[in-house]
Amino acid sequence: MQRITSLSRLTDAERGAFTAIGNFDGVHLGHQAVLDLTRRAAAARNAPLAVLTFEPHPREVFRPGDPPFRLMNAEAKAHRLAKLGVDILYELPFDRAFFGLTEAAFSERILNRALGVAGVTVGADFCYGKGRAGNADTLRAAGRALGFDVLVADLVGLAGSGERVSSTAIRDALRDGQPRRAAAMLGHWHRIEGPVVHGAKRGRALGFPTANMEISGLHPPKFGVYAVVVEVVTGPHAGHYRGVASLGVRPMFGENTPNIEAHLFDFDGNLYDEHLSVGLVQFLRPEQTFDGLDALIAQIRRDGEEARALLADVPLTGFSSLTTGPAQPHG
Incomplete structure (x- = not known):
């Protein structure tokens, strides 16, 4: 997997990917649903599969006094995404100047001009741009205007409980000493x-x-x-x-x-x-x-x-079945 931390001097091989966008903290089942949708779209277009994420996490920039909240550091995230078959990881530096981009500027300057994306995939709750003014609908409109596809993945819940899979829910499970409950939402330990x-x-x-x-x-x-x-x-x-x-x-x-x-x-x-x-x-x-x-x-x-x-019965690689059941779309 290529790991790119600057958008300057990208080669043609590093542009034109079908790209999943988000923070991907934990790379949980909701994130994996976004990746699966992106993978299918990339294969259909014979394009690389890419992820666009941000370092440091935006919350670390705007709420530096918060207690530690990340489920994984940048290295662990890259390791997990590589295991899931991502071809390119765009790991963009996040600062206040970047945050100042409007949703229109993000779509035109970053997605279209710099990355030349074939398309993008986001979760249904995705927000972006200054003041988090952009959402999946504004991104679809930008894609139509600029000529790239936009796919939106449904939110994911756990079968049986209906609990929505989220980084927050995983943090709660880990705080309570329930790593198997966390793993059920992560899809991995x-x-x-x-x-x-x-x-x-x-x-x-x-x-x-x-x-x-x-x-x-x-x-x-x-x-x-x-x-x-x-x-x-x-x-x-x-x-x-x-x-x-x-x-x-x-x-x-x-x-x-x-x-x-x-x-x-x-x-x-x-x-x-x-x-x-x-x-x-x-x-x-x-x-x-x-x-x-x-x-x-x-x-x-x-x-x-x-x-x-x-x-004794836990596999050393992969992930054993859990009692909470498989993921399902979250209504």
Whole structure:
């Protein structure tokens, strides 16, 4: 997948795509419905499949005081979109000047003149342009005037519950320690991705070495211990593993900077600076303190045994069926 962060000097091969537009935070089932519609249109026109998104997320620019809310960082988003077969990712810098574009200027300058889109796809609730004045209807009108197609994907809900799939609903599920409910809306396990950083190395001293990753800037799931599936993306140990992870502030040791520490089962190797993707499968217990290291080690051992049993039938790649049922159009 090509990842393009500037619209200057685009080649002919980088223009003329059928392009899905949005923030795609989480790349959930609603986003995937937009991508599926775009994929079919791109294939019918023999055009590349592209996604147009923005970095930083517009909410980070206009509400910088908000608590962390993103489900994934830019690298994780790009990784997920590449796995879904996107050919080109236009990752445009978002600032106040960009926000100042009217809906008409966005359509003419960005979509038509710079990208030369064959067509675009958006969700039914899409808004754009200064003051969020543009919507799917104004985009259709712009497409007719400028000569590109506009497709609008229905909103998506979960069969059985009728709950609308949204990044907000996924954040709520993760906050409540319900990663399977979040996964039902995502269509994949919620993953925390990034490089392995050096920590205090307590896990190794306790007999349970961990790969430590920062979660700064991300919406924090409920703090506690999780059964996880892990993809080591880079390095000599690249592959898929099961494991157990602690997510939070390590109250036993009086620390207050949240991170995630993943212990990979049956693994022996150096993962420092490698890129990991940790998928949350099941919340096991909240964070807690213990009466000494022996009690902590005993609980870590029990956590590992519980996670092994729970993950025995969970595939290392892909995504197992969930009780909430498949997605459906949301009325």
